[in-house]
Amino acid sequence: MEINSDFSDRVVVHSDQLEWQASPMKGVDRRMLDRIGGEVARATTIVRYAPGSHFSAHTHTGGEEFIVLDGVFQDEHGDYPVGTYVRNPPTSQHTPGSEPGCTIFVKLWQFDMNDRTQFRKNMVDELRAPANGIATAVLHEDAREIVTYSHLDAGATLRSDAPGGIEVLIIDGSVTEGGDELVKNDWLRLPEGHSLTAVAGADGAKIWMKTGHLPYAQPPAV
Numbered sequence: 001m002e003i004n005s006d007f008s009d010r011v012v013v014h015s016d017q018l019e020w021q022a023s024p025m026k027g028v029d030r031r032m033l034d035r036i037g038g039e040v041a042r043a044t045t046i047v048r049y050a051p052g053s054h055f056s057a058h059t060h061t062g063g064e065e066f067i068v069l070d071g072v073f074q075d076e077h078g079d080y081p082v083g084t085y086v087r088n089p090p091t092s093q094h095t096p097g098s099e100p101g102c103t104i105f106v107k108l109w110q111f112d113m114n115d116r117t118q119f120r121k122n123m124v125d126e127l128r129a130p131a132n133g134i135a136t137a138v139l140h141e142d143a144r145e146i147v148t149y150s151h152l153d154a155g156a157t158l159r160s161d162a163p164g165g166i167e168v169l170i171i172d173g174s175v176t177e178g179g180d181e182l183v184k185n186d187w188l189r190l191p192e193g194h195s196l197t198a199v200a201g202a203d204g205a206k207i208w209m210k211t212g213h214l215p216y217a218q219p220p221a222v
Contacts, residue, residue: 069103
């Protein structure tokens with residue numbers, strides 16, 4: 001399966017307009033943003049767990065990165081409330097689920113295969129003092145990518161010309177970028193060589209962003 005698999009394209013997905021698709025596990029549905037592969041895939045997805053739903057225990061051979069957008073995600077390592085950012089590197093294992101139900105934004109098979117750093121963070125706790133109407137947290141940085149979380153005041157402009165591509169998820173509020181209005185749960189991917197100019201709407205915006213990673217995009221090594 002290939003969805004938005006041409007990484008030379010500018011892609012905008014208004015994810016709340018997509019139909020939910022059932023996963024192999026009952027009670028777990030998803031909205032696919034980009035994907036290369038079948039059930040084992042390099043994938044970027046919004047996943048919804050119905051209350052009381054669970055996946056069986058599994059190993060993340062290619063790593064897993066996610067943000068809790070709604071509700072409480074759970075596994076044997078603890079509870080992950082809204083606003084939690086998690087990196088589970090290659091070879092990590094868990095049994096995910098949610099008794100109250102939750103929605104997460106998740107990326108699979110997008111790690112350096114030698115990465116073994118596992119952590120969770122409350123994104124708001126990482127925010128630095130604002131400048132020019134923007135407060136930013138650096139959530140993760142390595143030789144391949146930089147992951148940030150930003151709060152924008154109304155009218156503030158977030159700019160980036162980072163090499164290696166840019167990917168953005170609107171966590172809350174709205175922005176205008178390249179003539180498109182992006183609102184909560186909308187997703188934008190800019191290819192190598194494109195710059196980002198996102199202007200926050202009247203209610204400001206909360207934005208997750210990853211840069212530098214697109215040159216490494218490839219199917220999972222199964």
